[in-house]
Amino acid sequence: MTLRLVFLGRLEDAAGVAEREIAVAGSLDAIMAALEPELSAALSDARIKLAVNGILVTDLASLTLRDGDELAFLPPVSGG
Amino acid sequence: MTLRLVFLGRLEDAAGVAEREIAVAGSLDAIMAALEPELSAALSDARIKLAVNGILVTDLASLTLRDGDELAFLPPVSGG
Amino acid sequence: MACLVRLIDGSFDPAAQLAAFSAAHAQAGGIASFIGQVRAGANEHGDVDALELQHYAPLTLPGMEALAAAAQTRWPLEGLLIIHRTGQMRPGDPIVLVAAAARHRRDAFAAAEFAMDHLKSDSWFWKREKAGGEWRWVEPREQDFADIRRWA
Amino acid sequence: MACLVRLIDGSFDPAAQLAAFSAAHAQAGGIASFIGQVRAGANEHGDVDALELQHYAPLTLPGMEALAAAAQTRWPLEGLLIIHRTGQMRPGDPIVLVAAAARHRRDAFAAAEFAMDHLKSDSWFWKREKAGGEWRWVEPREQDFADIRRWA
Numbered sequence: 001m002t003l004r005l006v007f008l009g010r011l012e013d014a015a016g017v018a019e020r021e022i023a024v025a026g027s028l029d030a031i032m033a034a035l036e037p038e039l040s041a042a043l044s045d046a047r048i049k050l051a052v053n054g055i056l057v058t059d060l061a062s063l064t065l066r067d068g069d070e071l072a073f074l075p076p077v078s079g080g
Numbered sequence: 081m082t083l084r085l086v087f088l089g090r091l092e093d094a095a096g097v098a099e100r101e102i103a104v105a106g107s108l109d110a111i112m113a114a115l116e117p118e119l120s121a122a123l124s125d126a127r128i129k130l131a132v133n134g135i136l137v138t139d140l141a142s143l144t145l146r147d148g149d150e151l152a153f154l155p156p157v158s159g160g
Numbered sequence: 161m162a163c164l165v166r167l168i169d170g171s172f173d174p175a176a177q178l179a180a181f182s183a184a185h186a187q188a189g190g191i192a193s194f195i196g197q198v199r200a201g202a203n204e205h206g207d208v209d210a211l212e213l214q215h216y217a218p219l220t221l222p223g224m225e226a227l228a229a230a231a232q233t234r235w236p237l238e239g240l241l242i243i244h245r246t247g248q249m250r251p252g253d254p255i256v257l258v259a260a261a262a263r264h265r266r267d268a269f270a271a272a273e274f275a276m277d278h279l280k281s282d283s284w285f286w287k288r289e290k291a292g293g294e295w296r297w298v299e300p301r302e303q304d305f306a307d308i309r310r311w312a
Numbered sequence: 313m314a315c316l317v318r319l320i321d322g323s324f325d326p327a328a329q330l331a332a333f334s335a336a337h338a339q340a341g342g343i344a345s346f347i348g349q350v351r352a353g354a355n356e357h358g359d360v361d362a363l364e365l366q367h368y369a370p371l372t373l374p375g376m377e378a379l380a381a382a383a384q385t386r387w388p389l390e391g392l393l394i395i396h397r398t399g400q401m402r403p404g405d406p407i408v409l410v411a412a413a414a415r416h417r418r419d420a421f422a423a424a425e426f427a428m429d430h431l432k433s434d435s436w437f438w439k440r441e442k443a444g445g446e447w448r449w450v451e452p453r454e455q456d457f458a459d460i461r462r463w464a
Contacts, residue, residue: 006368008366008368008436008438009366009438009440009449010438010440010449012366013449051368051370051371053370054369054370054371054374055370056371070370072368072370072371074368074371074436075438076451076452077433077434077435077436077437077438077452078437078438078439078449078450078451078452078453078456086216088214088216088284088286089214089286089288089297090286090297092214093297131216131218131219133218134218134219134222135218136219150218152216152218152219154216154219154284155286156299156300157281157282157283157284157285157286157300158285158286158287158297158298158299158300158301158304159213159244159279159280159281159283159284159285159286159287173331174330174331174334175327175328175330175331175334176327178326178327178330178347179325179326179327182326182327182347182349182406183404186349186351186352186403186404187351187352187353188349188351189348189349189351190346190347190348190349190428191346191347191349192344192345192346192424193344193345193346193347194342194343194344194345194417194420194421195330195334195342195343195345196341196342196417197334197338197340197341197342197343199338199339199340199341199415200338200339201339251338252335252338254334263351264455265346265348265425265428265429265432265459266425266459268346269346269421269424269425269428272344272421273417273418273421276342276417276421280417303416307417307418
C-alpha cells in the first residue's frame, strides 16, 4: 500500500522534502526500515509525535495503517 | 490668613463646592471649627488624606500652615 | 527605556496608541496591554449613562509617573505606556490604556497588570456614575485592594 | 460568548483587530491583550533577517480552537480573540494577537496569558530564523515549559 509521509519542522531538513509517498507494508517498523537510516534515526527520537490523518496517535502499539493514510512526524514545537 | 480648600470626590458634594477660600488661624483644628459641622464631620473620616500644596501630609501633628496654602481633602480613591 | 505617561481630558484611540507603541518597540518580542472602557450596562440604580473621573492635578500625574518608575525598576522592560482619561465619558469610551513591551512575555504581562492594579486602587482618581438620572460616587471595591496586595 | 480563532498566512494589523474586538465587547470592563512580533535584532548567528512559522493544517487550527474553548471554560470571559500567523515574516511583523474581554480585569489577564503560554509551547507551530544568510530551526525554550506548567 501507499502512504504519505509529512515531515514538520527540522524533520523536513532531515528528509530533504516536506512530504513524500512511500509504498510499504502497513506497519511503522516497515516504514522505518524502508527509509534512509539517518532519516529513520531522526524520526525515532522519543520526543517526536505521530499523527495519522490529522489525529494524534497516543497508542503506537495498536496503530493500524490503511492505504492512502497520511502520517505526520511532529518534532517538539516552538511557536508564537 | 487665607487658605484655599479643595474637596475631591464625594467631599465635593458634602462641601457643596469643589473649592473654597477660608480666612482662619493657621491650624487644622481652627479650620474644622470654622466649617459647617456636617462638613467638618465628613472631613474628619479617618480614611481621608490631606495634601498641602500638592504634597501628601504624612504627619498631621507637625503640620504648619502658611497664608495662601492649598489644602486638598482626598477621600478613598476609585480609579480606572 | 522609553516611558510615556499621559493624563488626558479628551477622548483617545487606544488601538492607534498601541499601534504606535508597538512600532516604536520593534526590538521587544511582545507587548502586553490592557484597555479599560466604560462598561455598557446597568449598575444597581439602572443603566449607566455616563461616568466621570475626577483627578487632583498636583498629585495624579506625578503619582502615575512614580508608578511607571516603580514598574521599570521591577521588570526589565523595553517600554511602558500609561494613558488615563479624566472627565466625563460615555459607555464604550476608553478610560485607560496600559502597555508594556519586553523581551520576555511574562515581564510584559506582570508589568501591565501591576500598573493596572495600582491605577485602580492606589492612584488619585475619583469616579462617579450617572444612572437613573442621578450622579453617584463609586466607592473602592474590596477586590481592588486584594489585587494590589499581591505586589507587596 | 464570542470566540474568534484565526490562523492566517498573510500579514495582519493587530491594532485594527483589537479596535474591532473592543468595539464588539462594550459590555466588558476591560480587554487584556498580547501582541507578539518578530523581534528586530540578532540571535547568536547574527541579525535575524526573517522568521518562518510552519504549521500542520489538520492539527494547528483545531488545537487553537480547543485552547480557546479551554480558556472559556476556565474564566468567565465576554470574548476571546486568537490570531496567529504562519509563513515568512520580517522583523517587526506581528506574529500573534491574543485578546480577552471580561468584566473583571484579572480574568482577562489570566486568560490572555494562559492562551499565550499554550500557543508558545503546546500548539502545532515550528519556527525557524534566517540569520547570517542561513535558516535554522528554533528549539523550544525551557522557560516556555516552565510557563505552561503554571496552569496544570
